Amino acid sequence: MKYFPLVWATLWRKKTRTIFTLLSMVVAFLLFGMLETIDYAFAHPSGGATGADKLITINKYSITLLLPFSDAQAIRAVPGVAEVTWLTWLGAYYQESKNFVFALPVDTDSYFNLHKDEFIVSGEQMQAYRNTRTGALVNSALMKKFGWKVGDKVPLHSTIWTQKKDASLDWTFDIVGSFDARDPTQAGQQASTLLFHYELFDEGRSFGKGNVGWFEERVGDPSQSAAIAGRIDALFANSPNETKTQPAKDFALAFMKQLGDIGFVLRAILGAVFFTLLFLTGNTMMQSVRERTPELAVLKTIGFGDAKVLGLVIGESLLLCVIAAVIGLGLSYAALPIIKLGLQGVEVSPRALLPGIGAAVLLALAVGTPPALRAMRLNIVDALADKR
Amino acid sequence: MSDAIVSLRNVDKRYVRGKQSVEVLQHLNLDIAKGDFVALMGPSGSGKTTLLNLIGGLDTATAGEITVAGQRLDQLREGALARWRARHVGFVFQFYNLMPMLSAQRNVELPLLLTHLSGAQRKTNALAALTLVGIADRAKHKPSELSGGQAQRVAIARALVADPTLLVCDEPTGDLDRKSADDVLHLLQMLNREHGKSIVMVTHDPKAAEFASHQLHMDKGALLEAGTLA
Numbered sequence: 075m076k077y078f079p080l081v082w083a084t085l086w087r088k089k090t091r092t093i094f095t096l097l098s099m100v101v102a103f104l105l106f107g108m109l110e111t112i113d114y115a116f117a118h119p120s121g122g123a124t125g126a127d128k129l130i131t132i133n134k135y136s137i138t139l140l141l142p143f144s145d146a147q148a149i150r151a152v153p154g155v156a157e158v159t160w161l162t163w164l165g166a167y168y169q170e171s172k173n174f175v176f177a178l179p180v181d182t183d184s185y186f187n188l189h190k191d192e193f194i195v196s197g198e199q200m201q202a203y204r205n206t207r208t209g210a211l212v213n214s215a216l217m218k219k220f221g222w223k224v225g226d227k228v229p230l231h232s233t234i235w236t237q238k239k240d241a242s243l244d245w246t247f248d249i250v251g252s253f254d255a256r257d258p259t260q261a262g263q264q265a266s267t268l269l270f271h272y273e274l275f276d277e278g279r280s281f282g283k284g285n286v287g288w289f290e291e292r293v294g295d296p297s298q299s300a301a302i303a304g305r306i307d308a309l310f311a312n313s314p315n316e317t318k319t320q321p322a323k324d325f326a327l328a329f330m331k332q333l334g335d336i337g338f339v340l341r342a343i344l345g346a347v348f349f350t351l352l353f354l355t356g357n358t359m360m361q362s363v364r365e366r367t368p369e370l371a372v373l374k375t376i377g378f379g380d381a382k383v384l385g386l387v388i389g390e391s392l393l394l395c396v397i398a399a400v401i402g403l404g405l406s407y408a409a410l411p412i413i414k415l416g417l418q419g420v421e422v423s424p425r426a427l428l429p430g431i432g433a434a435v436l437l438a439l440a441v442g443t444p445p446a447l448r449a450m451r452l453n454i455v456d457a458l459a460d461k462r
Numbered sequence: 463m464s465d466a467i468v469s470l471r472n473v474d475k476r477y478v479r480g481k482q483s484v485e486v487l488q489h490l491n492l493d494i495a496k497g498d499f500v501a502l503m504g505p506s507g508s509g510k511t512t513l514l515n516l517i518g519g520l521d522t523a524t525a526g527e528i529t530v531a532g533q534r535l536d537q538l539r540e541g542a543l544a545r546w547r548a549r550h551v552g553f554v555f556q557f558y559n560l561m562p563m564l565s566a567q568r569n570v571e572l573p574l575l576l577t578h579l580s581g582a583q584r585k586t587n588a589l590a591a592l593t594l595v596g597i598a599d600r601a602k603h604k605p606s607e608l609s610g611g612q613a614q615r616v617a618i619a620r621a622l623v624a625d626p627t628l629l630v631c632d633e634p635t636g637d638l639d640r641k642s643a644d645d646v647l648h649l650l651q652m653l654n655r656e657h658g659k660s661i662v663m664v665t666h667d668p669k670a671a672e673f674a675s676h677q678l679h680m681d682k683g684a685l686l687e688a689g690t691l692a
Contacts, residue, residue, distance in 0.1 A: 076575055076584075083563040372559045375520060376573045376620070377548025379541050454520045458555070 077382075081389045088362070092394070095358045099398030100405070102351045103434070107406020107427050109340045111413055114425065116336045127296040128188075129303055130325035131289040134316035140285035141315050148309050149289055154302040156294045159184035162275065162287035166230040166245070166268075168220055175216065176266040177230055177245075179275035188292045192256055199224070199251025207274055210247035215265040217252050224249055230268070238280040245278070290322070348437065356441040359391055363445035370449045371457030384450040391442025392435065399434030403427045466529075467628055467660045468494035468517050473526030475512050475683075486512045487683045490526070496627075499654040499661040501674035508680040510664045511632060517662055518630040519547045531627040548576045552621025556633035558613040560605040566592060566616045567601040573624040591619035595649055611642030618649060622659070629653070631663040635670050647673040 086092055131149065133139035140162075149158045159181050166177040180186075182204060186193070195211060203209045212222060222228060229246045236243055247270050255264045276283055293302050303319035310317045363370070370383060378386075407424055475487040486509045494500050502510045515521035516528055519535050522543075528535040531550045538546060552573075560569045570588040579587065592598040595615040605613050614634060621629055631650065635643035651673050653659045663674060671677050679686040 076581065079568065080561075080564070080572070080575070083561070083568070087563045368559060369561055372553075372555075372561075373572070374544065375518075375547065375553050377544050377576050379544040381541075382576075455515055458520075458559075 077386060077389065081386060081393055084366070084386070085390050085393055087366070091358065091362075095355060096394065096398050096401075098354060099351060099395065100402040102347050103399045103402025103430055104405045104409075105347055105402075106344055106430050106433060107403045108409060108413060109344055110427065110429060111406060111410065113337050113340045115413070127293050127299070128322035129291040129293060129299060129306070129319050130322050131291065131306055131317045131319040132287075132325065134307075134318040137288065139315075140282055140287060141289065141317065143284050143286050145310065145315070145317070146286075146289060149291060149306055152302060152305050152309065154293050154295065154298050154305070155291050157184060157188040157292040159188045159290050160272070160286035160288070161185075161290060162272075162282075162285075164230070164235060164245070164275070165233040167233070168228065168230055173220070174266060175230055175268050176264075177232075177268040177270065179272040180269050181272045185269070188290060192260070193253045194256055195251055195253040199253075202250040206248055206250050207271060208246065208248045209250040210268050210270045211251050211253050212249055212269075213264050213267045214252040214254050215261070216268060217249070222249055224251060235275070235282075236280045237278050239278070241280060245275075288325075291319075348433070351437065352440055355391075355394070355437065356444065359387075359394075359441050359445045360448075362390075363387060363449050367452065367457050370452055371454050374452060374454050375458070380450045383452070384446045387446035387449045388439065388442040391446070392438040395434040395438035395441075396431070399430050403430040406430075465496050466493040467496040467498070467531055468492065468662065469527075469529040470516070471527040471529075473516065473528060474524045475509070475516065475521070476524045485683060487516075487523075490683070490685065492678075492685060494660065494662065496660055497654070497658050498676060499651065499674045500663065501671035501677045502662060502664045502680065503666070503668070503671055503677060504680035509683040510680050513680070514630055514632055514662060514664050517628075518551050518553060519543050545576075548573060548624065550627045552618075552624070552626040552629045554614070554617050554621050554629065554631040554634045556636040558605065558610075558617040558637075560613060560616055560620070562605050565602050565604055566597065566608065566619075569605070569616055570619045570623050572620060577624065587623055588619070591623040592616070594622065594653075595619045609642070610638050611645055614638060614642070614646050615649065618646070618653075622653065627660060629659050629661045631661060633664055633666065635665065635667060643667070643670065 131141070131145075133141055143160060146158050146160055149155060161178050161180055164177040164179065166175045167173050168175050186200075199211070203211050210228075217223065220228075226249045227246055228249060229244050232243045232245055235245075237245065247268070253269075255261045291302070291306070293299050299321060303321075306319045307317050373386075374380075374383060406427055410424065470490055470492040473487055473490040473492075474485070477484045477486060490513070492513075502513065504510050512521065516523055516535070517530055519530065519538070523536055526536070533546055533550070535543065535546070560566075561572070564572075567585065567588045570591050571584045574584040574587060577584075589598055589601060592601050595618050597612055597615045597619070600608060600612055600616070605616070608616065614637075618629075618634075629650070634650070635646055638646060647670055650661055650663070654661050654675070661674070663670070665671055
């Protein structure tokens, strides 16, 4: 610690240069923090307390390929399956494509039976939903987001499903009620959800009738999930529509990974950022040490050994990188609520920021070691000869 | 000479630059008594600074024995030599060589970072050294806020603060006007006479050399006088 004032003063020897270097590093670490958070989130989908007993069955080859509705009967007969329901992805938005709505056609009885006690919805509104063919139950967060209220008629634009009657992609629903998730860990996941009647969807669409996007099962004994999943898939082995059954949280992850190998893309971006940073900061450190050659020679003259000089330069590099990392990652932490808004159904955790400190240390060593070695190997007599 | 603080025996120093080998010091013998103030004079290239570097443990001899403050320097490795310098030698340079980003007090504290003194003790000792050289009132000022004479006093305080056995000064007045130079030389003389500091000073200036108790002249890598001073 006694060397800290010396290292600190040296770091700020050229204030403007240090500030600009620091700023570029802060931006890099901010980016690091945000991308790592997203990467972490995709790797840790939020299952929630209610997810352990759920399985999802999709087409073995792609989630975009449909499955016959008739499979529901066969799945229901599999020992250990307590309930089965079916859903399809509407691919909807409200007014503009940025206004994503997770609109799901659901079979009322089986869906709410499977998700028993998972939704907070008033009995009156539930009844209204059952009685209204074009009715929709909307998550209260989504209602608030778009300023919707019960009684509103809202059009959603599907990016997939045209209507049989007029080939239109627009589907209109009557909001008859709102719901909230009982499990707080599911609140984020359900924040964009709108539920409507499967019959309306199946009868209204111009193609795909009799097919569903995926099945969802509740098992009686969660410890038997893997065995039950195997039994379901075995039912459809060698059929034209082979299936892949997996825990619900794995499905959420696979669903998001339809976007591509997110981890690879994020790491590629980070790699490019840090590669650039390596040269930028490395050059700054090298230049800084070159400028201080006589000062470093004086330190060696008055008795600072090679190891101490090495340590001082690496310490300076470490200080610069750690300050930048703390500020950058701190800003990322502050941005977590914003990231949370954009990433539903995943766990957004500050734990994702921890590797940032490790990255800062590695960066400090990478950029600090060459100039530190140069300083360590400095010949006092030659260095002092420049400015005695 | 039993009370010699500096003793050189048959010292050679040769620099090799590429294929060229330059003989800078040849068979040099010298004894400087403890408490002496020696001015080392001579034309450029005569080997003064090289000799000073050897005495201060900044450079190593090609051949011969160098004993300073009772330690054979030619037998020390780099790390041990650095520790020895920290304990036994204070350096004063022509261009002060202060750290521009540190205050005068922090500059003076630098050698004390290598000791086990606490922060408070380092500060006290640094202020005492600054008081000794008559510049305690500028303790908080940075080198850029000091005149040449003041900066050199700070450099002398830095050289003194760890209470070294020997002060090694390379053209300490070379960058100063006459008045400031005389002030610095009086200060060195006071440190020698009243505090018993042994001083070896390289200078081109005959007036500066007059402040020393002995003068040695060098030319072409050899001492012109007999090498024993007492």
